[in-house]
Amino acid sequence: GRSWQGMHTVRKTKDLSSCTERENVDTYLQGTPYATDFQSKSLPVVKGHQECEQVIGNGFLQTSSCNEKLVFRPFSSKGNGVVTTVTQKLIYSVTTTRSFTGNDYRPTTEPLLYQHEQPVIDATKVNQDS
DSSP states (O other): OOOSSSSSEEEEEEGGGGGOOOGGGSSSTOOBBBOOOOSSOOOOEEEEEEEEEEEEEEEEEEEEEEEEEEGGGGBTTTTTEEEEEEEEEOOOOOOOOOOOOOOOOOOOOOOSSSOOOOOOOOOHHHHHHO
């Protein structure tokens, strides 16, 4: 295997216009399928680009930052219009050492039926209401 000692940078990019079969994603904005012999198989309703950079140091993910820009083309012209920009950053902060005593998990047996609590009737309140 590869040793991840020292610092390593991993960069990932994604361009939605080069993705095929985008219509299979769980949102209707990604594309609409149509019959053609072109390489692209979905209408480019959303144009987008994403760049992520991860820095791995001493076996741990130190930082991860991603920038994404999406343009909804039907209401946009020359990069203006309906645009979303997302920036995410994750920074490693601290490692703590924990010890497991073995007493944290105790096996119990419970029925699969719902357990409903019965309301407790206060006898003094019943006498006052009567």
